[in-house]
Amino acid sequence: MASTFGHLFRITTWGESHGGGVGVVVDGCPPKLKLTEADIQPELNRRRPGQSKITTRRMEPDTVQILSGTFEGKTLGTPICMWVKNEDARPEAYSEMKEKFRPSHADFTYFAKYGIRNWQGGGRASARETIGRVAAGAIAKKILREKFGVETLAYVKQVQRISGAIDPNKVTLKEVESNIVRCPDQKAAKEMIELIDDIRQQGDTVGGIIEGIARGVPVGWGEPVFDKLGADLAKAMMSLPATKAFEIGSGFNSILMTGREHNDAFRAKNKKVFTKTNFSGGIQGGISNGETIFFRVAFKPVATVMHEQDTVDVRYENTKLKARGRHDPCVLPRAVPMIEAMTALVLVDHALRHKAQCG
Amino acid sequence: MASTFGHLFRITTWGESHGGGVGVVVDGCPPKLKLTEADIQPELNRRRPGQSKITTRRMEPDTVQILSGTFEGKTLGTPICMWVKNEDARPEAYSEMKEKFRPSHADFTYFAKYGIRNWQGGGRASARETIGRVAAGAIAKKILREKFGVETLAYVKQVQRISGAIDPNKVTLKEVESNIVRCPDQKAAKEMIELIDDIRQQGDTVGGIIEGIARGVPVGWGEPVFDKLGADLAKAMMSLPATKAFEIGSGFNSILMTGREHNDAFRAKNKKVFTKTNFSGGIQGGISNGETIFFRVAFKPVATVMHEQDTVDVRYENTKLKARGRHDPCVLPRAVPMIEAMTALVLVDHALRHKAQCG
């Protein structure tokens, strides 16, 4: 079950960074949805390496094939299997990893857990695993848009200390895509790009914050108790590689306010309820309240740096390791479509669950 | 499935704050574990209201009964059902809520989702639901302690702007329990208590941060991809009422470091691997690495305040509402055992999953 996510709209990803490829099986998709590779590929293009000077220069086309679940351009209601071949293998770049564990990667824990690992890359811990998520997320986003009028979006909010000012209620996809760092605040974006490029030249890396939003979610999605909408979003986000923190609505800052200040007063107009503020982040008691859902996810700086580091080898003896070749100074721009995908997967699943019990 | 948590050590909570009671069914518990109500009650006592001047004065004994799953003081390997009767009903305290939604509570979203709600209290969104979690968590903690040598612990780290200095590697349960706010830093604790008492007298409320830890977790628990240990902890914590944020290890602060600074260098001694720093928070690639696991959870200020607030009624018209009776100025001291319980539930489930596949 480790590789399966969701209850009614359920995805199972498979594949290592090196081997036959990576992919995903999507089970539970409603039938008769128009769907071809052309709906999926643009999201994979946003995710793939080699898009700009501030991401890794590893080049992979990441071309998706739909192997099942559609007929004459429409979904059948049966499992949709999507596959992306691995192309840019270069095992020689990883030869030293056969013997040594990269610090703050999953090399050691995988080896200790399973007694075996595919040392030619990060295996399942590689960012390549997210290809399946983004491909499945493209379907989820399409369902949300076409069947429920819900828009999911994400953007880079902060890189190290450089923070952008963005209004979650108004920001557009076009603004997000208007620069290579995917920060809709153009001034902050420029500074972020300069910082990342500078860090890249130092062979170092930098982290930051992505903000994810969902607009148009109707009142009532989400479940009480364990499968709260916020809890499922937290799990979805914290399951992405390199994430360290999640906050929703007022998040950590909520603790600086008192209850009187923090409560979102209800108001009604023409029998429609809304809140005057939105510290709740669109979710109350685990259930959407109709306001914009927004949350933030922190990504640590990428662990692969171009400097020699202390580590241990597979015999559990001390040694040193220096990465070679290309590195990714900042994962944030490529992580934006991942956040959108995971958001959409959580929401579609809850939309179907709500329909089943209360529809 | 909304009320079920876990895969192999699986709990299902049930019950509203008002009605026949609240409880939990624990399925998948190993057999032959010594277990009586005396193992459960102390944790419920830590969780219950009325413990001190800084928690709600609602008084409930919260006496637990084990209805099934044990025989002659030992677990049978069959489902353990535990039940706590509701005693302190006082429906009159809630009469106004029949017509009005409390701001930043789940009253409105439940009503909109289900078209019905038990207005005599918070229903499933009430903190009383966590009784089942804490009771199940007491079993999980016992299994971790006796079968795996793992200790789970939590404490109040911060109340509003008052932060304690606590070493996750050394803090003890005795220190946590040494004061009514459950902050092991005595100086900070004193300030916290004063602040909460002051806030209470103002009829207002205050939030803060609880830090949760697990010590002695062996290398290898947790799953790659979706069921990462950190992801499951995030979901567990964000499923608790009033939580707004979760961070593990370096958390949000990780973004202020570069990759070189943030990486946890591996070292080995006598064929045992450890890390020089622990920014990873004991988890790498979703799998425990043998270091102390630690994370922080933010709780917003409690929504029930003793002041009139704007809200809407069940006819979706504007009105005002003022809570009556007793309120809880700060949920943090009572939330400490909840954090411990959820931590233990996640860990036991992963311990069993690890044994199944790799044991």
Add this chain to the structure above:
Amino acid sequence: MASTFGHLFRITTWGESHGGGVGVVVDGCPPKLKLTEADIQPELNRRRPGQSKITTRRMEPDTVQILSGTFEGKTLGTPICMWVKNEDARPEAYSEMKEKFRPSHADFTYFAKYGIRNWQGGGRASARETIGRVAAGAIAKKILREKFGVETLAYVKQVQRISGAIDPNKVTLKEVESNIVRCPDQKAAKEMIELIDDIRQQGDTVGGIIEGIARGVPVGWGEPVFDKLGADLAKAMMSLPATKAFEIGSGFNSILMTGREHNDAFRAKNKKVFTKTNFSGGIQGGISNGETIFFRVAFKPVATVMHEQDTVDVRYENTKLKARGRHDPCVLPRAVPMIEAMTALVLVDHALRHKAQCG
């Protein structure tokens, strides 16, 4: 998960035959369904011992209490916990079982699996466990009836070699309940009752076949591949104590026909499709086709007989055992409501699943 059944309408039973009681938690029930104990108790009365001279004379009122999930006589959409106290304990009747395993019971396998067992009765293997199923099934039947116009019914089809002639398309509940053996063929029923009474006086037991039916199921319930409607019914039935076989539609007799003889020709009238014959038993490719669903379940003769038998003790040494007190000569009349309950649970779950994906 062993004690949980269903995906969207999900039940978890708990409790041993001896101890605090038995019960069930029903999660996923739609909200606003009228529901009180009066909807549940009649089904438990049909299931309980002591109804007539041909069932066990063990007397238990089996009074159900709803502990959660309803408010003012309606479901809240939250987990419904129902509880029946154990009354007729008589541990002295079981004292010999502390040391010896009853043949063809679960005493030995439970002991070997868990290393412990509640020897005061059958524990979870006791027919008392089915109280939770029947209680949950009463809710499922009500939903099917009121929301989908579906009727579920079962009756005794055969006792040993005595077989009744019953038309699944026409039989009524009133006919089923018209005699103590629950066989709507009055002539066969008379013979069955005589046979069972005779067997009872010999201290022996007898098995037979129950036929279960569902009428009014719309086209489209059920899933391709693993969760076929027939597969889920098979599992549901074979999870009942003492069941040995399951067949749907033409069942084992299908092998005596050729394909030309066995195929159910489609016909249409006023744009409504039906089949000329119904060898398929109302299910094709795992999905309901609108015809009456019918299947048969074989129950072995009850294992508790009033004669000395060879067996082994807890030290794995040969010994002999003779049951004392009351025995149940034939479980079939009491198993009828169990079959109806399991049928209804499978159908409601699939109704909700169908609504989620295709509604």
Add this chain to the structure above:
Amino acid sequence: MASTFGHLFRITTWGESHGGGVGVVVDGCPPKLKLTEADIQPELNRRRPGQSKITTRRMEPDTVQILSGTFEGKTLGTPICMWVKNEDARPEAYSEMKEKFRPSHADFTYFAKYGIRNWQGGGRASARETIGRVAAGAIAKKILREKFGVETLAYVKQVQRISGAIDPNKVTLKEVESNIVRCPDQKAAKEMIELIDDIRQQGDTVGGIIEGIARGVPVGWGEPVFDKLGADLAKAMMSLPATKAFEIGSGFNSILMTGREHNDAFRAKNKKVFTKTNFSGGIQGGISNGETIFFRVAFKPVATVMHEQDTVDVRYENTKLKARGRHDPCVLPRAVPMIEAMTALVLVDHALRHKAQCG
């Protein structure tokens, strides 16, 4: 979840009979198991069409590729995706099916459920879907054999009225594979082959019974209540296309015996418990008792016959349909590896579950 089977050893099949191919993702496989395509292909060869004169002459090589989850010939503990391309498409053979539903196939129910279907073959209801099951089953069988010393086997027990005499405790794979009908009773096999060949020439089809067995299963696998070993086997078998009935141990014949006759007396020798008879079929109270597990599955005659039949078209109007080209007179020989696969999948899953809770 419709396409997922198992809890800890979990498979998800995907693919239609026509389209990019069919396959399976296996999640939860233990690491470090030696595994290459050479372990899988022989089972697929037993399952594929075109093996002999008594199966369909459709020719497909069904060559399997492992796309993920292994490294240097060993499993990684991560999801194993296996893929078989579709080769023998011949859409022209299906052109009439675009408009008409084949009787006793899933064409009508799929269309009614989803509003769309891949009419170029049976879609997910095709026997091709079982390729993924057989491929996954090959891994399960290997684990059972190498890690638990358990052997799973199946054979044709009966074709129409011709029944073989086979001892489940002694029959070998070599005997099963010694003739094209896979019935180890050579005399019966000869008659079965003649019957099937005769039926084939008439353009008709015939059904029968496969017996499945598992030898060497230790005491203690299986769960009380819902996930009884027999219940999970029933579901597994009844999820295969064309199955109509399932019985375990004494099955339907159990009803002809009294309790005294039917009970399996326990005996012990050298502290090892066994039963004098095995009417229980190796399972008591849902849990294996150490005896040989055996059960029978009835397959109806294949629905595709070479004769004109009454049916309806997609406009729900009456019409006639006659299949063209090649047909499969009897699915039984090819279904033998399917039964073995499903048996092995159920057993491995329960082996891991048992280890998790009681290991």
